[in-house]
Amino acid sequence: MSVRMRFALSCAGVFVLVGVVVVAVVYFVVRQSLEYRNGLLTPAHIQVEVPAQYGPGWFERFSQQYEVARKRADQVRAVYQADTLRNVRLWGAVGVLGGAGLAFGLGWRSAGWVVRPLRSVNETAQRVLLGQDPQRVLLGQNLKQRIGFEGPHDEIKELADTFDTMHTRLARSFDGQRRFVANAAHELRTPLTINRTLVDVAVRRPDATDDVKRLGESLLLVNARHERLIDGLLALAEGEQAVLDRRPFDLTDVAEHVLDQAAAEAAEREVSIHRLLDSAPTAGEAVLVERLVQNLVENAIRHNHPKGEVWVTTRGRADRVELVVANTGLQVPPYEIETIFEPFRRLHGDRLRSDRGSGLGLSIVRVIAEAHGGTVLARPREEGGLTITVELPADPAAM
Numbered sequence: 001m002s003v004r005m006r007f008a009l010s011c012a013g014v015f016v017l018v019g020v021v022v023v024a025v026v027y028f029v030v031r032q033s034l035e036y037r038n039g040l041l042t043p044a045h046i047q048v049e050v051p052a053q054y055g056p057g058w059f060e061r062f063s064q065q066y067e068v069a070r071k072r073a074d075q076v077r078a079v080y081q082a083d084t085l086r087n088v089r090l091w092g093a094v095g096v097l098g099g100a101g102l103a104f105g106l107g108w109r110s111a112g113w114v115v116r117p118l119r120s121v122n123e124t125a126q127r128v129l130l131g132q133d134p135q136r137v138l139l140g141q142n143l144k145q146r147i148g149f150e151g152p153h154d155e156i157k158e159l160a161d162t163f164d165t166m167h168t169r170l171a172r173s174f175d176g177q178r179r180f181v182a183n184a185a186h187e188l189r190t191p192l193t194i195n196r197t198l199v200d201v202a203v204r205r206p207d208a209t210d211d212v213k214r215l216g217e218s219l220l221l222v223n224a225r226h227e228r229l230i231d232g233l234l235a236l237a238e239g240e241q242a243v244l245d246r247r248p249f250d251l252t253d254v255a256e257h258v259l260d261q262a263a264a265e266a267a268e269r270e271v272s273i274h275r276l277l278d279s280a281p282t283a284g285e286a287v288l289v290e291r292l293v294q295n296l297v298e299n300a301i302r303h304n305h306p307k308g309e310v311w312v313t314t315r316g317r318a319d320r321v322e323l324v325v326a327n328t329g330l331q332v333p334p335y336e337i338e339t340i341f342e343p344f345r346r347l348h349g350d351r352l353r354s355d356r357g358s359g360l361g362l363s364i365v366r367v368i369a370e371a372h373g374g375t376v377l378a379r380p381r382e383e384g385g386l387t388i389t390v391e392l393p394a395d396p397a398a399m
Contacts, residue, residue, distance in 0.1 A: 003118075004111040011107030012100045019099055023092030030088055034081035036074060117149055117156045121163055185234045192230065196223045246372075248395045251280035251289065251321050252314045258293045259312060262301060270306045271327075273297075280314040280321035281395040284372040289392075292368040293323065295361040296388055300327035304385070320391045329385035337378050340386075341366045365390070 001009075146167060149160035202208060203216035255277055266273050282289075300310045308328040315322050332340075341362045362378075365388075369376045374392035381387055 004108060004115055007111035007114075008104045008107035011110075012104035015103035016096055016100045019092075019096035023088070023096060026092065027085065027088050031081070031085055034077065034084060036077060114156075117151060117160065120149065121160055182234060185230045188230050189227070192223055192227050196220065196227070199223065246283040247286065248281060248283045248397060249286045249289075251282050251293075251323060251392070252277045254286060254290050255293055255312055255314050255323065258290060258297050262294075262297050265298070266301050266310070269301060269304065270308075271301050271304050272307075272309045273301075274309065274311045276311070276313045278313075278315045280316050280323070281397075282321045282372075282392045283395045283397075284392070288368045288371065292365050292390065293325075295365050296323070296325040296390070299361050300325050300386075303327070304329045308385075316394060317391075319394050321394050323390040323392075324387065325390075326381065326387040327385045328381070328383060331384050332380040332386055334380055337380065340378065341376070362388075 146164045148164070149157055151157055199216050199219045203213050203220075208216070256275075259273060259275060263273070297310070297312065300312075304310065304327050310328075311324070311326040313322070313324040313326075315324075362376075366376045369390050369392065372392050374390060376388065376390050378386055378388045
């Protein structure tokens with residue numbers, strides 16, 4: 001039950017309780033007032049002007065007729081008492097029920113006025129947790145929102161201010177983490193580039209021995225893996241910024257460009273790529289979306305078996321566009337689907353395989369999709385491999 005409903009029911013319950021007590025008191029007072037009292041119908045209590053012709057001793061002469069009249073008067077009193085008490089019960093119950101309904105309605109309206117600021121707090125919290133704002137779909141961006149409640153300094157004002165303070169601190173923490181990742185990645189990229197250059201020069205020297213060349217090739221592979229890791233961290237940090245400057249482009253053009261670049265690697269690994277590219281106009285940052293498509297295609301090629309297949313599809317659906325990348329490969333358990341989007345998570349014992357990426361590919365895909373107001377859904381294929389569907393908002397100008 002909501003707070004508003006509980007408050008309205010409490011108001012109705014209090015009114016019913018008070019109303020029942022009041023009706024009960026009125027009932028017993030009226031009943032007591034209408035009860036027969038001994039001697040009330042005796043001549044001493046009845047002020048009657050006796051005609052002169054009856055003279056003294058009239059009561060004794062008419063006692064039989066008086067007794068009949070007295071009993072009749074007592075019957076009338078009893079009937080009147082019963083009718084009055086029945087009316088007290090009936091109209092008391094009607095009044096209590098009607099008043100309870102009125103109290104419920106007034107309590108409902110009053111609770112609405114009281115909890116209206118709480119709705120603002122709740123809606124802001126939902127936008128932060130669920131990403132309902134299409135322009136600020138990421139947690140770090142949503143934490144920049146504030147309630148800014150203006151009103152009397154009561155409990156609700158204190159709650160809203162506490163919520164704003166918590167948002168401010170969390171936003172600073174998220175921004176600090178992103179800046180740290182970006183700065184660390186930039187700082188690490190320079191020495192890795194120098195190492196790669198030095199190792200490459202050493203390997204290409206005419207007097208380099210076979211052992212030096214093998215060692216250099218191994219070092220170059222390790223260096224390349226570290227460079228991919230740093231590039232992934234940079235893309236992850238950049239992708240966590242909501243895309244506010246949206247420019248129109250066709251997802252099909254991006255997919256064709258990425259597939260052309262991946263053709264050599266696919267041929268080397270003996271993987272066949274099938275294209276079914278329909279027009280899919282969208283809007284956003286084309287460079288980031290290119291990275292998204294590239295990660296999906298590389299993932300489909302590298303996590304495949306020799307002579308495997310990859311299917312890439314783009315299409316438009318109402319107000320959304322879709323990119324579907326499916327590939328053959330090893331079986332993926334359904335319970336592992338969600339974990340593949342976590343950073344540095346790999347399947348099938350690929351943790352030591354440096355040629356299959358840094359473990360950030362699908363994490364970057366999800367971050368970029370969410371930054372564009374889209375979603376990512378993965379499901380295992382019965383024959384092995386994965387089918388990953390990315391949905392992005394369609395370009396309104398092209399609809």
